[in-house]
Amino acid sequence: MIKRQRLILLLITLLASPLQAGVVVIVNAENTVNDFNQRQLVDLYMGRDLYFPNGQMALRLDQSPDSKVRKNFYANLVGKTVAQVNAYWARLLFTGRASPPQVIRNSKDVLKAIRNNFNAVGYIDEKDLEDGVRVIAHVD
Amino acid sequence: MLTKLWRSLPFQTGFSIALGAVLLTLILSITVYNWTIKKVVRDSNLRISQLVSTVERSASIAAYLDNSELALDVTQGLVKNDIVTGVSLRSDSGMRIISGSPFNFNDDNILHFSLANPFMTDEKIGDIFIKPNQNNIDAQATQMGFIFVSMLTTHSLIITIFVIFLVQSRLTRHLTVLAKTLHKIEPGSVERLQCPPLHRNDEIGLLVRDTNQLLTAVQNTLEGERRLREYSETLEKQTRKEAERDPLTNLLNRRAGERAIARALQKAEAGKTRCAIMLIDLDKFKPINDTYGHDAGDHTLVTISNRLIKTLRKNDIVIRWGGDEFLILVQQGHGDLQESVIADKILAALAVNIDLNENTKASIGGSIGISLYPDHGTDATHLIDLADKAMYHIKRSGRNGHFIHTPGDSV
Known part of the structure; x- marks a missing residue:
């Protein structure tokens, strides 16, 4: 069932945007969390809600600041540049309650970290998608 | 004095202008003051809005994350401004942060700003309530109002004085001067x-x-x-x-003479003085008239009249009594009445020759009959009658002399 869903999703994404490389949000394949809508995703990544609906704290992964995928992710998610998002976290730093996502060097390492961590959540370019992870949202 | 001042045109004019200016100033002052208060409140609200807009992003983030540290940072920053006395930042998810003095959110002057989700701007996530510093607003309003009102008052005062001066110098001053001059x-x-x-x-x-x-x-x-x-x-x-007057001699005529004698006798009675009444008839007058004509006769009468006037005193009365008859009333002076002396003087005056023409001189004289008041009576007619009789006595006894009536003498 899950496999079929995944196949359909894969098929849709392949059909939908072969040229326009979308960004997908992924979790561990074993994570049964439902698909995230945009609000949930914004609250998660901007630090408002750090938990999955099941109560588990999410380990949020960010891509390298220079990466294209990070730029696309935030541009599509909150309409802001990487610098603006950095400024947002900087503003919160002095309150002692800033909780920016953990930065991972590249998509490969993101995939690896998610496969290894049940509560991890990250985003990658759709074309870098591999087995062992599950897509919970498309950001484009 | 006050009524006089009140009724004067310059005062009324000045007073009316001044009254008008005071009323106008009063109305304008109230209007300006109200306008000033509104403007100050508007300015204050605008400044607060501007202040809020500078911290809006932080406030939104604080409300978004329920980050009380960031919220406090925002509210305390706002409260530091002297136009703000209290700030409350609330998030819809339940955060409540208040800085400054507590206040009732339902007050009229409380300013409210909605906070939007920083990432989804069409979604409201919180509010900021701000209580403006009323003391500051009042002080500013009072100060500005005072400045405006005093400027207005000064302005009105100067214009009023100028107008009064102008009206006074151009109009009423001249009217006052004209009115006073005309009055005199x-x-x-x-x-x-x-x-x-x-x-x-x-x-x-x-x-x-x-x-x-x-x-x-x-x-x-x-x-x-x-x-x-x-x-x-x-x-x-x-x-x-x-x-x-007798037109020829300019002496009193008979009628006027009688009146004058009556008056003189009354006066003598009142003053207890004596008078002499002398009736003069010219001697040898008729021959002159007959011989030299009426002109010569007239000339003679005029000359005699002038001599009589000259001889007698001013208050004596000389009357042309008839053709060549003159009646004289001599009043007692300071001394005794010297009727005989006077009569002789008159006779002397009459005796002087009269030049009828270059070659002819005439000599005439007169007969004078005298009666005395009150010695011989008090009635004028009676006295004249006695004088007349005395005069005839002289005429008969040789002319050119005088005779004083003598009582008991049967003439």
Whole structure:
């Protein structure tokens, strides 16, 4: 069932945007969390809600600041540049309650970290998608 | 004094202008003051809005994350401004942060700003409530209001003084001077109003010219009336004189003479003085008339009259009694009545020759009969009658002499 869903999703994404490389949000394949809508995703990544609906704290992964995928992710998610998002976290730093996502060097390492961590959540370019992870949202 | 001042035109004019200015200033001041308060409140609210807009992003983030540290940072920052006394930041998810003095959110002057989700701007996630510093607003309003009102008052005052001065110097001062001058001018006098030099061509000049024309008309009318009166008086005097005087000799005529004697006797009675009545008849007058003609006769009468006037004193009465008869009343002077001396003086005067023409001299004399008041009676007619009898006595006894009536003497 899950496999079929995944196949359909894969098929849709392949059909939908072969040229326009979308960004997908992924979790561990074993994570049964439902698909995230945009609000949930914004609250998660901007630090408002750090938990999955099941109560588990999410380990949020960010891509390298220079990466294209990070730029696309935030541009599509909150309409802001990487610098603006950095400024947002900087503003919160002095309150002692800033909780920016953990930065991972590249998509490969993101995939690896998610496969290894049940509560991890990250985003990658759709074309870098591999087995062992599950897509919970498309950001484009 | 006060009533006089109140009724004076300059005071009334000045007072009206000043009253108008005060009322206008009052109304304008109230309007300006209200406007000032509104403006100050508006300005204050605008400044607060601007302040809020500078911290809006942080406030939104604080509300988004329920981050009380960031929220406090925002509210405390706002409260530091002297136009704000209290700030409350609330998130819809339940965060409540208040800085400054607590306040009732339902107050009229509380400012409210909605906070939007920083990432989804169409979603409201919280509010900021701000209580403006009312003391600051009041102080500013008072200060600005005071400045405006005092400027307005000064302005009105200066204009009022200027207008009063202008009205006074251009109009009422001249009217006052004209009114006072006109008041002093007697009807019919030659005095005229003077036109102020700068007002020859305006209403004041017209007023002065017309008034002067009226004054001239009045003067002319009165002058004419005075001349007429003088003329009629002269005429009357002349008429009376003609009625009283003998036209030839200019002596009193018989009728006027009788009245004069009656008056003189009354006066003598009152003053207890004596009088002598002398009736003179010229001797040798008829021959002159017959021989040299009426002109010579007239000349003789005039000459004799003049001599009589000259010989007698001023208050003695000389009357042309008839053709060549003269009646004289001699009043007692300071001393005794010296009727005989006077009679002799008269005779001496009559005796002097009269030049009838270059070659002819006439010599005439007179017969004088005398009666005395009150010695011989008090009634004028009676006394004259006695004098007449005495005169005839002289005529008969040789002429050119005088005779004083003697009581008991049967003539």
